[in-house]
Amino acid sequence: MQPVPTIGVLAIQGGVREHLRALEASGVNSTAVKTREQLSRVDALVIPGGESSTMDKLARTFELMEPLREARASGLPMFGSCAGMIMLADRIVGAIEGQESIRGLDISVERNAFGSQSESFETGIVVRGIREPDRQFEGVFIRAPWVLEVGEATDVIARISSGPHEGRIVGVRSETLMATSFHPELTADLRVHELFVEMVRNS
Amino acid sequence: MSSEISTGTSRVKRGMAEMLKGGVIMDVVNVDQAKIAEDAGAVAVMALERVPADIRAEGGVSRMSDPDMIDAIKAAVSIPVMAKVRIGHFAEAQVLESLGVDYIDESEVLSPADYANHIDKWKFTVPFVCGATNLGEALRRLTEGAAMIRSKGEAGTGDVSNAVTHMRKIRSEVLRLSSMAPDELFVAAKELQAPYDLVVEVARTGSLPTVLFTAGGIATPADAALMMQLGADGVFVGSGIFKSGNPAERANAVVQATMHYDNPDVVAKVSRGLGEAMVGINVADIPVHHRLEDRGW
Numbered sequence: 001m002q003p004v005p006t007i008g009v010l011a012i013q014g015g016v017r018e019h020l021r022a023l024e025a026s027g028v029n030s031t032a033v034k035t036r037e038q039l040s041r042v043d044a045l046v047i048p049g050g051e052s053s054t055m056d057k058l059a060r061t062f063e064l065m066e067p068l069r070e071a072r073a074s075g076l077p078m079f080g081s082c083a084g085m086i087m088l089a090d091r092i093v094g095a096i097e098g099q100e101s102i103r104g105l106d107i108s109v110e111r112n113a114f115g116s117q118s119e120s121f122e123t124g125i126v127v128r129g130i131r132e133p134d135r136q137f138e139g140v141f142i143r144a145p146w147v148l149e150v151g152e153a154t155d156v157i158a159r160i161s162s163g164p165h166e167g168r169i170v171g172v173r174s175e176t177l178m179a180t181s182f183h184p185e186l187t188a189d190l191r192v193h194e195l196f197v198e199m200v201r202n203s
Numbered sequence: 204m205s206s207e208i209s210t211g212t213s214r215v216k217r218g219m220a221e222m223l224k225g226g227v228i229m230d231v232v233n234v235d236q237a238k239i240a241e242d243a244g245a246v247a248v249m250a251l252e253r254v255p256a257d258i259r260a261e262g263g264v265s266r267m268s269d270p271d272m273i274d275a276i277k278a279a280v281s282i283p284v285m286a287k288v289r290i291g292h293f294a295e296a297q298v299l300e301s302l303g304v305d306y307i308d309e310s311e312v313l314s315p316a317d318y319a320n321h322i323d324k325w326k327f328t329v330p331f332v333c334g335a336t337n338l339g340e341a342l343r344r345l346t347e348g349a350a351m352i353r354s355k356g357e358a359g360t361g362d363v364s365n366a367v368t369h370m371r372k373i374r375s376e377v378l379r380l381s382s383m384a385p386d387e388l389f390v391a392a393k394e395l396q397a398p399y400d401l402v403v404e405v406a407r408t409g410s411l412p413t414v415l416f417t418a419g420g421i422a423t424p425a426d427a428a429l430m431m432q433l434g435a436d437g438v439f440v441g442s443g444i445f446k447s448g449n450p451a452e453r454a455n456a457v458v459q460a461t462m463h464y465d466n467p468d469v470v471a472k473v474s475r476g477l478g479e480a481m482v483g484i485n486v487a488d489i490p491v492h493h494r495l496e497d498r499g500w
Contacts, residue, residue, distance in 0.1 A: 011225070012225070012462055013224065013225035013246060013462060014221075014223075014224060014225060015218075015221050015222055015224065016224070016225065017224075018221065034462070034463070049221075049222045050222050050223070050224075050225070050226065050246065051222070051223075051226065051244075051246040051247075051282055051283075053241060053244065053281065053282060054226055054244040054245070054246050054282075054458070057242075057243070057244035057458075058244055058458070058462055061244075061455075061459060062459075062462075062463075082222070083222070094281060095281075096242075096280075096281055111281060112281060115303075116277075116303040116304070116305050117215075117219055117283065117305035117306060117329060117330065118211070118300065118303060118305075118328045118329050119210065120210065120215040120218075120219060121209055121210045121212075121215060122209045122212055122214060122215060123205075123206055123207065123208050123209065124205050124206045124207075125206070136206070140214055140215060140218055141215070142215055142218050142219050142222060143219065143222075143283065161206045162207065162208065163206075163207075163208040164208075183218060183222075186214060186218045186221070
């Protein structure tokens with residue numbers, strides 16, 4: 001039997017405890033990651049929602065950005081939701097001056113693409129690859145980004161299925177990286193986290 | 204779940220506040236300050252005409268900000284923009300919603316418009332944050348539809364003591380509820396002057412159903428670290444940044460201390476070389492009828 005993996009949650013700022021709870025409920029160990037030492041002890045990393053400009057700034061200030069890039073380059077699986085998607089994107093549209101990311105996902109992502117908080121919304125979406133894929137997932141979108149374009153090695157796993165933004169890409173994955181515009185950690189539905197755990201176990 | 208698009212749900216309102224956790228929200232009065240805040244890593248800015256220290260010094264009726272000023276700040280930064288309305292002034296809130304602000308603070312820092320009623324916040328798509336000095340007040344605000352709670356420390360003083368009192372009070376009242384027998388919760392609800400169902404929810408979960416930030420009197424990185432260690436989910440800083448000698452450095456320092464609130468080495472390091480903190484006023488020196496924490500009911 002495989003040992004139970006330990007998945008870290010980047011704890012600079014944002015929805016950290018919701019991801020810790022969802023990971024524990026998905027059958028893995030979880031731990032907050034604020035330092036290089038803590039990063040070196042995890043088998044995978046979740047980057048939560050929050051403000052991407054804040055996370056980037058503090059990751060660089062506390063010399064965490066390069067270790068994050070090295071971990072990603074060496075194959076550490078990572079899953080980002082909302083701001084976490086921006087942190088994993090190769091290209092950011094609407095970034096603040098000088099904003100950087102960990103990079104790794106060959107996507108262009110647009111910050112706050114749906115508009116201000118009054119435009120934040122919930123909608124049922126289909127997510128490819130999760131358990132019971134025909135059952136819609138509760139997509140919670142909060143000042144969310146969307147994906148403008150994806151590279152060849154990146155799979156689209158979710159799109160908005162109705163309304164004015166129908167067809168917009170809101171979920172992607174590559175071999176070791178996954179990202180969603182929405183917040184599965186704000187729901188009781190564990191299927192997206194379980195999909196990431198499966199990626200971690202197979203890596 | 205259907206593919207319908209639903210806006211303004213409790214989950215997107217409260218979830219927005221969850222995403223601000225561990226962060227610092229800064230009062231700003233113009234575009235330059237907003238950019239300094241964003242560059243420092245603030246998770247949001249609060250756009251207002253005068254910071255609380257100036258409201259306190261200048262007196263008079265203080266109101267919602269000029270829409271042009273809010274628009275200019277919204278255009279200048281990509282982080283969320285919040286703005287304040289007077290307690291009970293639902294028409295000011297309608298204006299801010301129309302401007303597309305990301306969060307409304309129904310705030311005791313402005314002059315109250317209604318001495319009996321707060322705004323019915325369920326009617327709005329935009330979420331609200333409200334101040335509270337104790338658990339009963341927090342639960343009454345949640346009943347009216349607030350999606351985020353903050354302490355009501357004495358704004359514009361640089362004196363953190365009231366924020367400490369509120370945070371300790373709310374936390375201890377939550378703990379007390381969670382240790383009570385079910386048949387004691389009826390009286391607890393009566394004493395807290397809060398709805399029974401919410402009291403039961405707090406007792407069962409051992410926490411507020413929304414995030415709890417701290418606000419009022421935070422002026423230094425150590426103040427932020429103190430409030431985070433006392434259980435705040437995040438920090439509002441008003442006059443503390445832009446009434447100090449070196450706003451950009453202080454903004455950076457407060458943001459960094461909030462992330463590493465439990466690491467004194469970091470708090471010590473970022474506390475160096477910040478220059479003058481804002482000039483303080485002891486809350487005890489303020490006449491009782493000029494204190495802000497008693498506004499709101």
